[in-house]
Amino acid sequence: MSWINILIPGILLGGYYALLASGLSFLFGVMRIINLAHGSLAVLAAYAIWIMADRHEINPFIGVLILLPFMAMLGWALHRLIFERSLKGGALIPILSTFGLAMLIDNLLFQNFGADTRSLAPYVDSLAYDSWELPGNVYVGQLSVIVFVTALLVLGGLHLLLAHTHLGRRIRAAAQDSDAAQLVGIDARRTYAIASAIALMLVALAGLSLALRTTFDPYAGPLQLIFAFEAVVIGGAGSLWGTLLGGVILGVAQSVGAHVHPQGFLIAGHLVFLIILIARLYVLDRLAVGLRRLRGGSQ
Amino acid sequence: MSLLQINELVASHGLLTAVRGVSFNVEEGEILALVGANGAGKTTLFRTIAGIHKADSGRVMFQGKDVTGVEACRRVAGGIALVAEGRRLFPDMTVEENLKLGASSGRKGTWDIARVLEAFPQLKKVFKSRASHLSGGEQQATAIGRALMSNPTLLLLDEVSLGLSPLAVDGVYASLQHLIDAHTTIVLVEQDLNRTLAVAHRIICMLEGEIVADGKAADMSREQVMEHYFGTHRSTHGEAVA
Amino acid sequence: MSMNNTVAVQRWTRLSIASISLVVLFQLVLAFAPLFLSANAVDRLTTLFIYGILALMWNALAGYGGLVSIGHQAFFGLGAYGAIRLADAGMSVYPALFVAAALVAALSLPISVVMLRLRESEFAVGMWVLAALAHLLVNLDPLIQGETGTSLIALNAYAPDVRRAYTYWTALFAMVGLAWWVFWLLRGRLGTAAQSIRDNEEAAASVGVRVLSAKRTLFVLSALGCAVAGALWVATTISFQPKTYFSVQWSAFMLFMVLVGGIGTFEGPIIGAVLFFAVETAFGATGVWYMIGLGGTALVFALLIPKGIWGTIESRFGIRLLPVGYFLKSDRST
Numbered sequence: 041m042s043w044i045n046i047l048i049p050g051i052l053l054g055g056y057y058a059l060l061a062s063g064l065s066f067l068f069g070v071m072r073i074i075n076l077a078h079g080s081l082a083v084l085a086a087y088a089i090w091i092m093a094d095r096h097e098i099n100p101f102i103g104v105l106i107l108l109p110f111m112a113m114l115g116w117a118l119h120r121l122i123f124e125r126s127l128k129g130g131a132l133i134p135i136l137s138t139f140g141l142a143m144l145i146d147n148l149l150f151q152n153f154g155a156d157t158r159s160l161a162p163y164v165d166s167l168a169y170d171s172w173e174l175p176g177n178v179y180v181g182q183l184s185v186i187v188f189v190t191a192l193l194v195l196g197g198l199h200l201l202l203a204h205t206h207l208g209r210r211i212r213a214a215a216q217d218s219d220a221a222q223l224v225g226i227d228a229r230r231t232y233a234i235a236s237a238i239a240l241m242l243v244a245l246a247g248l249s250l251a252l253r254t255t256f257d258p259y260a261g262p263l264q265l266i267f268a269f270e271a272v273v274i275g276g277a278g279s280l281w282g283t284l285l286g287g288v289i290l291g292v293a294q295s296v297g298a299h300v301h302p303q304g305f306l307i308a309g310h311l312v313f314l315i316i317l318i319a320r321l322y323v324l325d326r327l328a329v330g331l332r333r334l335r336g337g338s339q
Numbered sequence: 340m341s342l343l344q345i346n347e348l349v350a351s352h353g354l355l356t357a358v359r360g361v362s363f364n365v366e367e368g369e370i371l372a373l374v375g376a377n378g379a380g381k382t383t384l385f386r387t388i389a390g391i392h393k394a395d396s397g398r399v400m401f402q403g404k405d406v407t408g409v410e411a412c413r414r415v416a417g418g419i420a421l422v423a424e425g426r427r428l429f430p431d432m433t434v435e436e437n438l439k440l441g442a443s444s445g446r447k448g449t450w451d452i453a454r455v456l457e458a459f460p461q462l463k464k465v466f467k468s469r470a471s472h473l474s475g476g477e478q479q480a481t482a483i484g485r486a487l488m489s490n491p492t493l494l495l496l497d498e499v500s501l502g503l504s505p506l507a508v509d510g511v512y513a514s515l516q517h518l519i520d521a522h523t524t525i526v527l528v529e530q531d532l533n534r535t536l537a538v539a540h541r542i543i544c545m546l547e548g549e550i551v552a553d554g555k556a557a558d559m560s561r562e563q564v565m566e567h568y569f570g571t572h573r574s575t576h577g578e579a580v581a
Numbered sequence: 582m583s584m585n586n587t588v589a590v591q592r593w594t595r596l597s598i599a600s601i602s603l604v605v606l607f608q609l610v611l612a613f614a615p616l617f618l619s620a621n622a623v624d625r626l627t628t629l630f631i632y633g634i635l636a637l638m639w640n641a642l643a644g645y646g647g648l649v650s651i652g653h654q655a656f657f658g659l660g661a662y663g664a665i666r667l668a669d670a671g672m673s674v675y676p677a678l679f680v681a682a683a684l685v686a687a688l689s690l691p692i693s694v695v696m697l698r699l700r701e702s703e704f705a706v707g708m709w710v711l712a713a714l715a716h717l718l719v720n721l722d723p724l725i726q727g728e729t730g731t732s733l734i735a736l737n738a739y740a741p742d743v744r745r746a747y748t749y750w751t752a753l754f755a756m757v758g759l760a761w762w763v764f765w766l767l768r769g770r771l772g773t774a775a776q777s778i779r780d781n782e783e784a785a786a787s788v789g790v791r792v793l794s795a796k797r798t799l800f801v802l803s804a805l806g807c808a809v810a811g812a813l814w815v816a817t818t819i820s821f822q823p824k825t826y827f828s829v830q831w832s833a834f835m836l837f838m839v840l841v842g843g844i845g846t847f848e849g850p851i852i853g854a855v856l857f858f859a860v861e862t863a864f865g866a867t868g869v870w871y872m873i874g875l876g877g878t879a880l881v882f883a884l885l886i887p888k889g890i891w892g893t894i895e896s897r898f899g900i901r902l903l904p905v906g907y908f909l910k911s912d913r914s915t
Contacts, residue, residue: 074702076651125884131701135649136840137883139705143833143876151869206439213429213440219391220427225415225444225489262829266713269706303717310714314695317707321698 044178050295052180054271054288055188056249060264061271062194063242065283068272070215070235073123073134077142078243079265084145085111085247086160086256087153093163100160104248108241115240119233142261149258160251168252187249191287194242195280202280211235270313289316340403342367342524343388343493348397350380350387357383359548360397365493368522372535372556374564375545381528382424384545385495388526389421390414401493416444418492422499426482430471434462434481437470441488448490455484458517461510476507480514487518494518496527500534512538532561532568544568608757615746623749627817629858630752631810632838634759636850636857638806639835641763644845645775646799649701651832652708653807655715658826659685660808661815662719668735669724675751677735678816682808689804693797709829716827730822733815748816755809762802764847771795837875840882843889852891 092103126134161168171179202208214221214231275286297308341364350358386392390411459480500508544552544567663681774795842853
């Protein structure tokens with residue numbers, strides 16, 4: 041048993057977490073909302089793709105393409121009905137409303153689909169189990185690699201969108217200062233609604249990956265939210281590439297934890313989250329202040 | 340018909356009423372200065388005209404149309420631009436990006452990046468720099484340039500010389516001459532009374548959210564304006580010393 | 582504010598004096614309830630008191646400290662776990678409930694140092710992670726046997742009737758004690774700090790209101806209260822399954838009670854607890870539809886009635902039954 045065989049699956053798992061967290065991170069970066077229904081929405085997307093595969097024999101990879109425009113519309117609607125109103129109500133309301141939404145989604149899913157666990161793995165031949173052999177007797181799961189590459193593409197695409205397109209500039213402007221954005225003629229409401237639509241399309245991809253990698257049930261959402269949140273916070277809230285780093289650190293920690301103790305998978309993930317949180321609060325912040333002083337600048 | 344008509348406008352922050360029933364008109368091509376101490380309600384009035392502050396009551400009419408309930412971004416498309424207090428640039432973006440965003444409303448006109456750089460030549464060398472790295476004068480020039488990119492019919496300037504060195508203020512005002520020559524309608528708030536009297540056609544003095552004087556700049560002396568500024572002509576406490 | 586107004590600061594109104602007297606009287610009546618109520622009614626009231634404690638504590642933190650936690654099931658579960666551990670070590674059951682809660686409160690102090698540095702939703706989910714971690718760690722204890730759980734066997738030392746009455750009194754005592762404690766805290770310096778946190782936290786900090794110490798007090802108090810509630814829950818149900826106790830559902834219940842009753846009001850969480858209790862009694866058997874209803878109601882209240890029932894009544898009619906804030910009584914003298 042070599043460390044490579046623990047490390048590589050951990051890094052690839054991190055790709056899944058980064059993909060899962062991308063929507064959460066994006067929405068937080070734009071609107072400063074942590075959508076507590078994020079995990080539940082991913083599970084909702086997983087069920088939608090599962091229905092298409094199970095009842096209508098639509099390949100999950102086609103299914104997710106069909107789903108994307110609907111998720112975008114859902115994102116738009118969620119913004120108009122919930123996020124926008126919550127933001128006006130102060131700092132606490134978005135937490136309360138999105139948590140209520142999560143409860144609603146989880147239990148409606150349970151009402152419709154019952155407690156059975158599902159998976160999309162049976163609908164993609166043996167992709168979920170196939171692996172490539174690398175030199176040195178190292179195996180990597182094909183699906184894990186695909187998910188990791190998807191995460192890279194998604195984060196890279198988001199980066200290009202934000203840095204180099206007119207829409208991206210508008211989104212950044214509205215995120216930095218919504219009043220100033222309005223004053224230069226940007227419709228901040230519409231921009232936020234578009235950002236929500238993008239976030240929900242990312243959620244659809246996360247839901248697909250979740251359902252291909254493993255099994256899910258109606259109450260799987262909250263744990264996915266916690267994973268996504270941990271990845272976002274570890275990587276530095278609101279930063280896209282930080283989210284990838286955060287996902288990888290979380291994945292590796294869980295992978296190592298699982299190797300150390302049968303129950304170590306989750307415990308290690310949570311512990312690393314807390315350790316990094318404490319480190320950031322007490323060590324890194326001071327380090328940053330010190331560096332700034334050394335440079336002598338105020339900016 | 341006046342370009343801008345303000346009718347019995349009331350605006351407040353929570354319990355504090357900042358603008359108390361203000362009415363005035365602005366004619367096309369006019370340069371109007373709003374004068375008053377801090378807290379007189381000028382900034383709130385500007386924000387309400389621009390649409391990022393909600394009016395409690397009263398009306399804002401622009402080119403004969405009631406825009407009181409219209410969102411700020413639509414007012415920009417209609418031709419109202421505000422250079423807000425504190426400049427409100429997007430700090431992480433370059434001068435170029437800030438200027439490009441100024442054209443978001445898609446309003447047609449003669450202003451483009453080339454013309455802004457002509458009017459504010461100091462921006463040429465910092466064109467690719469982030470806004471947060473600029474000097475105060477350069478930031479202010481970017482903010483005005485960004486507002487001009489929307490080709491406004493009415494330009495509202497809130498304290499454009501605040502925090503700038505005298506030299507930088509000269510630069511900004513020299514550039515404003517371009518607008519004045521082009522007959523852009525301008526309403527400005529300025530603490531420097533000498534400059535205000537030099538540039539404005541008309542002066543409105545505000546005190547505690549109300550208009551206390553309104554007249555041609557040529558008819559007002561510096562001392563008269565100062566009296567209204569501090570409200571010394573109608574109250575006995577308060578010091579008339581600058 | 583104009584100069585020609587005379588303003589008097591008022592705390593006690595005639596209405597509030599009357600309602601305080603009624604509250605005290607009602608509490609005395611409740612103390613004698615086991616003597617004349619049926620066993621089932623006593624059990625149900627005990628449950629109601631535990632809901633009351635949870636609502637009061639969550640409101641103390643969210644309504645006065647401005648901190649929404651989705652992870653207070655951590656303290657609920659740890660309170661129960663602590664009681665089982667202490668009873669297993671030979672401590673008498675009822676004292677063990679309180680000692681366990683005190684230990685959890687002590688543990689919450691170092692936790693608060695880290696968690697209170699987090700802002701808003703980061704705090705909310707950060708607490709949730711903490712609860713998940715606490716759950717996993719408790720599962721590692723051989724006494725608990727993982728998700729199988731264990732029972733508070735020591736309770737068998739009491740006859741069922743005696744046990745029922747003892748648990749009832751303990752719950753009543755805990756709820757009344759915690760409620761008066763919150764009441765007393767809010768009337769002191771902490772009340773002023775809490776008010777400032779609600780109005781504008783940054784401004785409050787800049788004028789020297791000790792925001793952080795107020796938040797820490799409320800955090801530790803809420804941990805203590807939730808731990809007492811957890812310990813009492815295990816005393817009523819006897820069985821301890823980690824999954825049930827560390828479930829995020831407890832946070833959902835607390836959020837529901839406080840949000841519907843009226844966040845940041847003293848009376849709100851009590852009304853919310855009674856309402857939740859009634860809803861649970863009526864619809865709890867419908868299972869998932871009941872949970873759908875709770876989620877939907879929470880969402881609607883958050884978006885449309887964020888002040889909750891009591892907050893809306895208070896602001897519409899300007900009445901306050903329990904005098905925790907101050908009123909400005911002004912007479913126009915012109």
